[in-house]
Amino acid sequence: MAKEHDNIYKTINQLLLRSNIESKPLAAFYIQFPRGRDVYIILPHFREQVRKLEYNNNRIFVLDYFLLEKDVTEAQLWEHVAAQFLFPHKIITGDKIITDKKKQYLRKIILETLKILVEEHKIAALNLRIKPEYFLFEKLRRLSGVSPLIRREISQFTQYSEDILTLFQDNIHDFTEAAEELVSEGILTHYQGLFAVTEKAYNEMTSKTVLLDINKIERMIKNIFTDRSSLGASLKLFLENVENVPQVYLMSHIPKIPDSQDFLYLSTGIGLQRLNEQYDIIDFAKKFYEEAKFEVKKIGKTLNSTYHLIIRRDRDDVLEFFVKKYLNWTDVKWVVARIWTLGIRNFSMLASSRMANEIYFVNFLREVGFNSPEIVHVNWRGYTLYQEYVHGRTLFDLWIAKHETRWDYAYKVGRLLAEVHSSGIVLGDCKPENFLIEENSGRIYVIDLEQASKKGDKAWDLTELLFYPGHYLDSRTAAEIAGRIASGYASTGDIEQLKKALSPKYLRVLAPWTPVWVQKAISDEIKTLLKS
Template structure:
């Protein structure tokens, strides 16, 4: 039986150094193993059989058991394990009924306890074609599930991901090790020393074939040696409703007793793996053993002007500064707080050869405490705000990158660190559009002020034509430079969001700068020119008309004078018809 003491033994000292190649099993022993499988099968058909574990992966010694997976047709016990000594070796045969095995491959019926034997190196003994076919099935399903997880976790930046093919292999290892830590030593052994390459090649062969099939199905496509997810697949996953299958609990209830019946026999495999890890490597503390596995996030990257950056990046400010300005030495690096209410924003000044270069560094905080509650209440039922720092970071990067690729005036993002929730971007000199808005409302406006409002309407319409909504469209988030209007703070921006909200927020929020008892004529001038620019650039009238509804005016009624709300709403209604 696999007792608690075995877990304690497993988490004792381990060693990490290259393991030597071992001798392989003799063909005569393999034939004896196959004969053992036939004795177990009796009159039942052997669907397939294979070796797996240390002997296949090349790190076994003479004390190591031989592990066999045996798939039988119409096996009445459904799953069972058998142990026999052959030629001085303990041979453990894990037998499973064909239908149960295929359920595990297709739907993780037993938590992939059996199917996982095909996701790592194995050697077919019987019916190789069946085994390879099912290996491809489970690896293809795994890739699809991992892609879906990436899309759901990073709905915007998944469009830009550069995925290295090894990501899928390392993610499977890391996740299984977290669920069942004793298996970690198996992974460390198979990736250790001079056996690593052959094992990685063996594992990756099935993943490469799965990726090729998914490429043919328009799920992924190759790009400069990386894998990218197609826009169609991202959109399909985002629209899909996640459902917990009703039969999940019944599967667990039915599968668990069967798994426990064979687990105690199979546990010896993990004890042997831990022993081999100790034998071939220097001892070290086993605490945090799972973290010794390759971080899969190293294999998902985002493009930047300085080169691809992985999701695992933890670069410090000075490291990034040296990437931005690689030649020569800095005489000074200065960081000071630079505004920011919902995020920590800093101005990074780098002095080199007597010249200063400035960059903006943003750190995205979680809006988790009560002081951010009004933000949600304010817009409840009308729109939603991303509150987690990670979510806002990925929106800012993804939409900024996308708009920049389409020629929009946005700051260049030089570096992104998901681990530290940091973005390093270009510092642009200019003034907030809100100053022009205030001049118009105070009747001190110039033709240039009016033209800028119209230009903002055009730019928002152009973004909408690409399926992008800005999400936080206040005048403060537009910067006026000498020759253009720049979009700032795209952390609430999304693809295929609520376009009417952008119009409503810009106009009604601009209107709140009106004096409480003043005429609403100036606010009307802003609305008319903004909407003219929006419609001239191809913006939809339906968006303008929708912005006139009470659904939006009620949100801004707490701080925008009622006569201003009424005037802007009336103009939206008229020009949107």
């Protein structure tokens, strides 16, 4: 191989001299396509910036070093040169230059891809598990969608191969190394042999996403109108190649590459699930439980798309799941909630955001020791979440039924809420219906976490839990139960949050549900507790 590269290097220098190009290459590499080689020669201070040469069945691209650098960092050539690092390639000379630029480009790809994942999957991106193959094939997919040149190169490179993963194994290894470097920087972390976004990186990405997008647009506009030489090089490279691109690649030809979603996973109760596995309720039952009999029952109130899935493998082997389909932003329930609580509580309305919240916070609460029904499957595009079904009654059910344990569980739920708050989580939708007492063990499960957050108002959680029951109960009972909740919260929580929960700005929000005289009875009960 070394001898072959020496011969290629000599041929390159002879070709440059015949073309009246006197500079010696800083670096050079090539890609072997079935039709021949594409050779990229990097020169210092090349005035023409880009020139295409022909040699036998090979295409030779002579490129200025700084133009390569700009294509790697700013997509100056719309990544038509930088993207060659995504194909199996051989370095002829200038190993350090090519290796450094490739590392720089792969790092950029991973960071951009992570930002897109965060944008698309919101906080649930923290629960995604990523194989390095995802970064490679997702980038190739996106490039092929906008560039007929890249589309042609992918197709020509893969059309004769049955094992594309083996074909790209060196590139996958390069992405693995690039991801490992981001692990050392605290941007990625390891998870069961895969990679995951760290919370630190997620917070930075969500706080800077808009600014980064604006800056990128501004740079592109500036380049178009101020850096005419580079724009000319980009157009020149494109025009010199597009004449050789068959019409099929200029249209909607889809190259044969693996689906990037095959390398993106979500951790569930039945193992890692590929994110592109999207099953409705019936398909889910058939996929995972084949010949078993199943039954689907609609449950919940009119505005909730929730179901009870029962799978019977035999008389003594019954599995049960709670299935929740998130309604979109036109859901009347959340429109009304957002308008009425304006200035107090910012409810998430988009189905994707609410499902992302629930996925993340269910997993988070379980990881730190709280009970929440385990997630077993996610249909991301269908906005449908599958969880284990927990038999029991909610705190609300106990109150309405006047169950003898209602006082005890009111105290326990108050204490539990204080512990959840201490873990840094605010529930956002903290009604008594969202605390489920398991019928056999008596364990309390926190459910319906689609409005949960890490930056919410703890006092609002308390206000809702303390005062909302006044809509159903008489003033005396509501006050006594609120007192038990407050006692539980005060036993381990922040007393200042209890005081804040009595603020008129919160109570006015609940006025349509909880009458003023009931609110006063509850407030008096809690004030008495705070004085003791």
